[in-house]
Amino acid sequence: VSEQTNSGAAGRFVGAWRYVGAMVDGKPPRPGRKGIIYYDPGGDMVVQVAPDDARGKAGSRPTPEEAQAALADYVAYFGTYSVDERARTVTHHRYGSVQPGDVADLVRGYEFSGDRLILRPPGTTYEVVWERIK
Amino acid sequence: MTQLDVGPAGAQSPPQGDVAKRFFGAWRYVGTSIDGKPRPGRGASPKGMIYYDPSGAMAAQIAPDRRVKMAGQEPTADEAKAALADYVAYFGTYTIDERAGTVTHHRQGSVQPGELTDYVRNYEFVGDRLILRPVGTTQEVLWERFK
Numbered sequence: 135v136s137e138q139t140n141s142g143a144a145g146r147f148v149g150a151w152r153y154v155g156a157m158v159d160g161k162p163p164r165p166g167r168k169g170i171i172y173y174d175p176g177g178d179m180v181v182q183v184a185p186d187d188a189r190g191k192a193g194s195r196p197t198p199e200e201a202q203a204a205l206a207d208y209v210a211y212f213g214t215y216s217v218d219e220r221a222r223t224v225t226h227h228r229y230g231s232v233q234p235g236d237v238a239d240l241v242r243g244y245e246f247s248g249d250r251l252i253l254r255p256p257g258t259t260y261e262v263v264w265e266r267i268k
Numbered sequence: 269m270t271q272l273d274v275g276p277a278g279a280q281s282p283p284q285g286d287v288a289k290r291f292f293g294a295w296r297y298v299g300t301s302i303d304g305k306p307r308p309g310r311g312a313s314p315k316g317m318i319y320y321d322p323s324g325a326m327a328a329q330i331a332p333d334r335r336v337k338m339a340g341q342e343p344t345a346d347e348a349k350a351a352l353a354d355y356v357a358y359f360g361t362y363t364i365d366e367r368a369g370t371v372t373h374h375r376q377g378s379v380q381p382g383e384l385t386d387y388v389r390n391y392e393f394v395g396d397r398l399i400l401r402p403v404g405t406t407q408e409v410l411w412e413r414f415k
Binding site: 150152168169170172174176178180182183184188189190191196197198199200201202203204205208210211212229230231232233234235236237267268 | 294315316317319321323325327329331335336337338343344345346347348349350351352355357358359376377378379380381382384414415
């Protein structure tokens with residue numbers, strides 16, 4: 135990791151946050167999800183959010199259909215992050231993700247509110263709320 | 269909403285002691301061996317990290333060194349199966365049994381379908397590395413402390 139991000143606003147990200155919930159248009163779309171996001175002082179990040187419904191499998195390895203169900207709504211990726219204080223955005227530069235397809239950067243507007251961190255994908259009415267793990 | 273069950277309101281007290289402190293923080297995935305040979309299935313340079321929070325929360329993720337392409341917006345069943353193969357992603361809480369020399373990952377979420385059983389690992393610290401050995405196997409998972 136080449137860039138040091140633990141100064142200024144970036145320093146407020148450092149540490150682990152528990153998933154509280156997500157809102158679309160001010161309403162929670164999917165209750166009961168659990169998750170954790172971690173921002174390392176060195177500039178690495180990792181996130182996971184799991185749906186609350188159990189995903190089973192009949193055999194020792196998942197069938198294609200079981201795998202498809204298991205991936206649905208599951209967020210799991212990691213990489214590095216950078217903070218743009220002027221734009222008030224944090225960008226997750228992903229280098230691994232369980233979801234197939236491109237690992238494009240994810241840009242999020244950020245807001246700190248008390249012990250909470252709110253992340254908003256630009257151009258959406260979506261927000262994801264995190265609470266600092268104590 | 270349901271939350272990750274850690275901290276003062278959680279079901280267990282935070283890990284304490286000198287051994288627990290050695291776990292705290294983030295570790296980078298170095299590799300996995302079985303019977304002393306590299307574990308097949310994850311390509312030349314798989315990446316991953318594991319994080320142990322002082323509160324007792326933990327999260328682990330290992331991605332194989334390959335990208336699975338997707339033809340459409342949502343993965344097909346075959347694309348999903350390929351993406352899921354050999355990918356580790358789970359999180360929950362952890363407890364340490366110093367006498368047994370084990371750390372147990374109490375999983376609350378995992379991308380792999382199936383029952384969320386606890387994972388018990390023998391641990392060993394060597395320099396800036398942490399070696400986790402699934403109990404009853406010849407497997408070793410090697411982690412290196414973030415610098």
